[in-house]
Amino acid sequence: MIPDQRIHDLNQSLLDNHQFQLNYVTDLLGRRQIDAQDVIRQIVDFQVAIPSWALGTGGTRFGRYPAGGEPRSLEEKIEDVGLLHKLNGSSNSISLHIPWDIPQDIAALEQLLREQKLVIDSVNSNTFQDQKDQPYSYKFGSLLNTEEAIRQQAIQHNIDCIGYGKQLGAKTLTVWLADGSNFPGQQHFRQAYQRTADSLASIYEAMPSDWTMLIEYKPYEPHFYSMVIPDWGTSYALCQATGKNAQVLVDLGHHLPNTNIEQIVARLLHFGRLGGFHFNGSSYGDDDLTTGSSKPFQLFLIFNELVDGKLDQLVNNPAVAYMIDASHNTKDPLEDLLQSVDNILTTYAKALIVDRATLREAQQNNDVVKAEETLRDAFLTDVRPLVAEAYRQSGGALQPIAAYRAERVREQLIQRRGKLSVSTGL
Numbered sequence: 247m248i249p250d251q252r253i254h255d256l257n258q259s260l261l262d263n264h265q266f267q268l269n270y271v272t273d274l275l276g277r278r279q280i281d282a283q284d285v286i287r288q289i290v291d292f293q294v295a296i297p298s299w300a301l302g303t304g305g306t307r308f309g310r311y312p313a314g315g316e317p318r319s320l321e322e323k324i325e326d327v328g329l330l331h332k333l334n335g336s337s338n339s340i341s342l343h344i345p346w347d348i349p350q351d352i353a354a355l356e357q358l359l360r361e362q363k364l365v366i367d368s369v370n371s372n373t374f375q376d377q378k379d380q381p382y383s384y385k386f387g388s389l390l391n392t393e394e395a396i397r398q399q400a401i402q403h404n405i406d407c408i409g410y411g412k413q414l415g416a417k418t419l420t421v422w423l424a425d426g427s428n429f430p431g432q433q434h435f436r437q438a439y440q441r442t443a444d445s446l447a448s449i450y451e452a453m454p455s456d457w458t459m460l461i462e463y464k465p466y467e468p469h470f471y472s473m474v475i476p477d478w479g480t481s482y483a484l485c486q487a488t489g490k491n492a493q494v495l496v497d498l499g500h501h502l503p504n505t506n507i508e509q510i511v512a513r514l515l516h517f518g519r520l521g522g523f524h525f526n527g528s529s530y531g532d533d534d535l536t537t538g539s540s541k542p543f544q545l546f547l548i549f550n551e552l553v554d555g556k557l558d559q560l561v562n563n564p565a566v567a568y569m570i571d572a573s574h575n576t577k578d579p580l581e582d583l584l585q586s587v588d589n590i591l592t593t594y595a596k597a598l599i600v601d602r603a604t605l606r607e608a609q610q611n612n613d614v615v616k617a618e619e620t621l622r623d624a625f626l627t628d629v630r631p632l633v634a635e636a637y638r639q640s641g642g643a644l645q646p647i648a649a650y651r652a653e654r655v656r657e658q659l660i661q662r663r664g665k666l667s668v669s670t671g672l
C-alpha cells in the first residue's frame with residue numbers, strides 16, 4: 247500500500263535534520279564509551295509481535311466506535327501487520343486467536359506471509375466465550391470446570407489450537423484463562439487449582455517438544471472474587487508442575503495498581519521462567535492502552551531488568567517472546583500500534599545505555615543516590631534519533647506515523663473495506 251520509493255522520498259525530506267540529531271547523540275554516547283551503532287543494531291533486532299485482535303477498535307464492554315476499514319479476515323489482518331512492519335521494520339510477526347483466526351487456505355496464507363515478510367508468533371486459545379455449536383458452556387469455567395466433559399472440551403480446543411499453529415509454523419501456545427469465581431464459597435480453591443494443573447498437563451502432553459506453552463495470569467476480570475491464575479506465583483507453580491517448556495507470561499496490565507512489575511520480571515528471570523511479555527499501558531488494571539503512554543519510567547525500569555538479565559551470564563532464561571496486547575476505542579488502531587512500538591523501542595534503547603558498571607558499584611556500596619542517578623541519566627537521554635535510524639536501516643520510515651498519515655492509509659482502507667467493517671477483538 248505504501249511503495250518503497252514513497253518511504254524513501256519521505257525520508258529524504260527529513261534526512262538533514264535527522265542526521266544532525268543522530269550525530270549529536272552519537273557524540274554524546276561516545277563520550278560515555280557507548281557505541282551508538284551497536285545500540286542501533288540491537289534496536290533493529292528487537293521485534294514485537296502484533297496480535298490479530300489489536301488491529302480493530304475494541305477493548306470495551308461499552309460502546310464500540312469502529313475506526314472504519316478494519317480488517318475483515320485473517321488475510322486482511324496479515325496485510326495490516328505487514329504494513330506496520332514495512333513502516334517500522336519492528337513487527338515481523340502476528341499472533342492468532344482461535345477461533346477468530348482459523349486458517350483456511352494454508353498455501354495462500356503462507357504465500358501472503360512471505361510477501362509481507364511475516365511469521366506467525368503464537369496461537370492463543372479462547373475458552374472465555376462460548377462458540378456457536380459448542381456442546382458445553384464455559385459459564386462455570388473451562389480447564390477448572392467441575393465437569394470432566396467440559397474440561398475435555400477445553401483441553402481439546404487447546405490441542406486444536408496447536409494443530410492450527412503447526413500448519414503455519416507457530417511454536418507457541420498462549421493460555422489465558424478467564425476461569426474463576428464471583429462469590430465466596432463458589433469454588434473449592436485447592437481443587438480448582440488441581441483441576442487446572444491436570445488440564446494444563448494434558449495439553450502440554452499433546453504439544454510438540456519444540457513448542458512453548460505460555461501461562462498468563464490476571465488478578466481480576468472477568469471474575470471479581472477469585473481468578474484461578476491471579477498472579478505470577480500461581481503461573482510459576484503451574485509451569486513448574488507442567489514441564490520445562492512451560493513459561494510465565496507477564497502482561498503489563500494484569501497487576502493490581504502499584505505492583506512492582508520490574509521486580510516480578512527480575513524474579514522470573516532469576517528462575518529462568520520468563521517466557522513472554524504482553525505490552526500495554528495501564529493506570530488501573532487491564533486498560534490495554536498505548537504502551538508507555540502514562541508510566542514511561544515504569545516501562546524503563548522493566549526494560550532495565552530485561553537488559554540486565556540478558557547481560558548476566560548467571561541468568562539462564564529462554565528467549566522472551568514480546569507482543570503488544572492492547573485494544574481500545576479512542577485512537578486509530580494502526581497509529582496506536584506504531585506509537586506503542588516506538589515507545590517500546592525508545593525505552594529499550596534507554597535501558598541499553600544504562601552505565602551498568604557504575605550501577606553495580608553504587609548498589610554494592612549502598613550508594614542509593616548514585617544508583618538512582620545512574621538510571622535517571624539513561625532515562626533522561628533523548629534516544630529518539632537512534633530509533634529513527636533503526637527504522638531507516640531496516641527500510642522503514644524515519645517517522646512512521648507521519649508516513650502513515652501522509653499516505654492517507656486509513657482513508658485507503660475505508661475505501662477498500664468499508665466504513666463499518668468491524669474486526670474481531672476483545
Ligand code: LRH
Pocket residue numbers: 370422462464497524532571672
Ligand atoms: C484478557 C486478555 C489477555 C489475553 C488476551 C487474549 O485479559 O486481554 O491479556 O492475553 O485477552
Ligand code: MN
Pocket residue numbers: 462497524571
Ligand atoms: Mn495479555
Ligand code: MN
Pocket residue numbers: 497499500532571
Ligand atoms: Mn488482558
